[in-house]
Amino acid sequence: MSTTSSGPYHVDAYAPVQPKNVKVYVSLNAEIVYVMEGDTCLLATPITVGTPQNPTPTGNFKVTEKNPTKRSGEYGFWVNGATAVSGDAGKPPGPGYSYVGYPMANWVGFAPGFGFHEGYVWPIPHSHGCLRINKNASAKFFQLVQVGTPVIIARSLPEDATIGKNVVHPTDYKDPDPPAAELISPNYFTEPRDRQLLPPVGTAAATTSTAAAPAAGAAAAQ
Numbered sequence: 001m002s003t004t005s006s007g008p009y010h011v012d013a014y015a016p017v018q019p020k021n022v023k024v025y026v027s028l029n030a031e032i033v034y035v036m037e038g039d040t041c042l043l044a045t046p047i048t049v050g051t052p053q054n055p056t057p058t059g060n061f062k063v064t065e066k067n068p069t070k071r072s073g074e075y076g077f078w079v080n081g082a083t084a085v086s087g088d089a090g091k092p093p094g095p096g097y098s099y100v101g102y103p104m105a106n107w108v109g110f111a112p113g114f115g116f117h118e119g120y121v122w123p124i125p126h127s128h129g130c131l132r133i134n135k136n137a138s139a140k141f142f143q144l145v146q147v148g149t150p151v152i153i154a155r156s157l158p159e160d161a162t163i164g165k166n167v168v169h170p171t172d173y174k175d176p177d178p179p180a181a182e183l184i185s186p187n188y189f190t191e192p193r194d195r196q197l198l199p200p201v202g203t204a205a206a207t208t209s210t211a212a213a214p215a216a217g218a219a220a221a222q
Helices: 135-144 186-190
Strands: 022-027 032-037 040-048 059-062 065-067 071-080 083-088 098-103 107-111 114-118 131-133 150-154
Touching: 032 135, 040 135, 059 107, 114 135, 131 135
Parallel strands: 022 150, 114 131
Antiparallel strands: 022 032, 032 040, 040 131, 059 150, 065 107, 071 083, 071 098, 107 114
16 A cells, blocks of 8 residues: 655655666556656656546657746746736736746646646646646656657556555645745745666665665556
8 A cells, every 4th residue: 555755755766777768657547657667667656637627638648848947838926026926827917917837847748738747746636637746756757758758648557556556655735835935936946856866776786775666567558
């Protein structure tokens, strides 16, 4: 059974041997993303998926873009001096306001309007279709993928019964939202994040660390 983290969320992630062989698998039912290199799991972490009203698409995709400092073009803040009011793009609360999109750090796009990005990870569907990853896990995920990396999104995957049952879930969704002043600042994207990748699985350095269990199945499920 999956457990929840206590304190800052941490998940191990392993550098690939051959980055071109990395594939991303998403299980919408388990709400977990698995980053695989062949039969080896490089990273497995919970995600927030889209609601029934705004579902995450299923199918085979590829990473089309990466942007570590992306901001939303739809939701964010209207800023006028020291005043920041949350709201939708195109709907200023009055004259003199400028729009600053909500930060979507470590954006990895795979379809028009859809991508992985940093955000609170809820234990229920809670996004507008994008896939949110914990702040620290997203920094590692961003490093593991490149433009062209395959992304396979399905309702369920064989890994749900193996790797998935041992995945630790963050509880960041219980945290209060950061102040608007922090979210609209360019410094938001330079805040500390856990970015360290462990050496590739099977190397001497990797075997001395706590390992996420390698498992087969996702590659064969494509």
